[in-house]
Amino acid sequence: MTVTIRFATTAEVRPLRLEVLRADTTNKTVDFEGDDDATTRHLVAVNAHGEIVGVSTWLERDLDQQPHLRGLQLRGMATASSVQNQGIGALILAAGVDYALSLDADLIWANARDQALNFYNRNGFVTTGEGFIESVTRLPHHRVIKSLR
Numbered sequence: 001m002t003v004t005i006r007f008a009t010t011a012e013v014r015p016l017r018l019e020v021l022r023a024d025t026t027n028k029t030v031d032f033e034g035d036d037d038a039t040t041r042h043l044v045a046v047n048a049h050g051e052i053v054g055v056s057t058w059l060e061r062d063l064d065q066q067p068h069l070r071g072l073q074l075r076g077m078a079t080a081s082s083v084q085n086q087g088i089g090a091l092i093l094a095a096g097v098d099y100a101l102s103l104d105a106d107l108i109w110a111n112a113r114d115q116a117l118n119f120y121n122r123n124g125f126v127t128t129g130e131g132f133i134e135s136v137t138r139l140p141h142h143r144v145i146k147s148l149r
């Protein structure tokens with residue numbers, strides 16, 4: 001499938017967050033702290049019909065453990081279930097890396113669902129630290145970090 005990647009509004013990313021990231025959770029919250037900050041960007045994949053089929057959110061937020069490095073946090077990464085495993089997620093991550101480099105960021109980090117760790121690892125993120133249960137989804141997660149240096 002051919003998609004284009006572009007910046008989007010918070011309102012545009014919330015429907016796919018709900019559909020993909022809250023499908024099996026009782027908590028249906030799709031608002032993230034910082035969503036509407038002036039420095040926050042949402043990157044989406046759009047198909048030939050103009051439909052948003054992939055979403056992601058990039059927040060200027062340093063890692064607690066490495067406050068001397070400029071960090072971007074990736075949140076709300078999701079591809080519509082009907083078009084997963086076609087490379088759309090990788091395209092969004094590549095666009096996010098370009099965006100991070102344009103800010104001269106040192107690293108990108110995310111709290112990744114364990115079920116998505118292969119995806120992040122294949123795209124250059126390193127799994128770090130102990131696993132934990134994320135409070136909204138109640139799913140096991142690990143912190144992943146991609147160094148840009």
Ligand SMILES: CC(C)(COP(=O)(O)OP(=O)(O)OC[C@H]1O[C@@H](n2cnc3c(N)ncnc32)[C@H](O)[C@@H]1OP(=O)(O)O)[C@@H](O)C(=O)NCCC(=O)NCCS
Nearest residue numbers: 077078079084085086087088089090112113116118119122
């Ligand atoms: C995780 C997620 C965002 C990945 O998005 P995606 O668009 O499916 O990502 P890609 O297609 O780039 O990569 C996914 C897999 O498809 C494979 N793939 C990519 N292009 C492919 C192709 N043309 N043919 C076959 N397989 C392909 C990749 O190798 C990758 O495998 P891996 O997960 O074992 O590394 C998506 O699966 C998703 O939304 N999952 C549910 C929500 C979720 O877990 N989000 C992450 C929260 S931290």
